[in-house]
Amino acid sequence: MLQLRKAPGPRGRRTLLVTALLAAASVVPAAAAAPQAPARATQTRSAHSTPAHQQVAHFYGAYVDAVTAEGGGKLATALRSFYLTPGFRSQLRTWEARNHADGVLRAQNTPLAFQVTAGDSGAGHTWSKVRLTWSGGKHPVYTYLTVQSDLQTGKISGIR
Numbered sequence: 001m002l003q004l005r006k007a008p009g010p011r012g013r014r015t016l017l018v019t020a021l022l023a024a025a026s027v028v029p030a031a032a033a034a035p036q037a038p039a040r041a042t043q044t045r046s047a048h049s050t051p052a053h054q055q056v057a058h059f060y061g062a063y064v065d066a067v068t069a070e071g072g073g074k075l076a077t078a079l080r081s082f083y084l085t086p087g088f089r090s091q092l093r094t095w096e097a098r099n100h101a102d103g104v105l106r107a108q109n110t111p112l113a114f115q116v117t118a119g120d121s122g123a124g125h126t127w128s129k130v131r132l133t134w135s136g137g138k139h140p141v142y143t144y145l146t147v148q149s150d151l152q153t154g155k156i157s158g159i160r
Contacts, residue, residue: 050121052149056128057116059083059156060104067102068110080104085150085157092159104159105132106145112136124151
């Protein structure tokens with residue numbers, strides 16, 4: 001099992017990814033990429049782990065940081081453009097309008113931490129289980145998402 005933790009400040013792996021995306025997209029200044037309250041991340045690798053599962057972990061790490069950061073809306077949009085298929089982005093917009101919540105997180109706020117676990121693959125797709133942690137203490141509250149990715153592109157094509 002491999003555990004990745006987000007280091008605070010610009011030295012964290014996700015912050016570097018976010019900064020690289022910002023530089024490439026020229027969406028917002030690099031200073032806006034620094035998260036104010038980073039989520040703790042854990043990625044569990046298994047024999048079924050693929051680069052697509054790793055992409056899901058990278059996406060959720062960067063996305064949670066972006067939506068947590070002040071003025072991170074443009075970055076969150078850029079991350080969606082990079083990591084999600086065009087068809088799924090359209091489905092998310094519809095879901096969000098109907099549910100008045102963030103379709104990636106399936107919530108109106110941001111989690112304290114997340115964990116990505118590799119799932120099964122078949123028919124050109126692979127699935128990851130994402131556990132979002134909403135509270136700490138003796139009895140933490142979790143929600144679980146199943147994230148579908150295309151094996152050929154590695155892009156996320158569904159969230160349930």
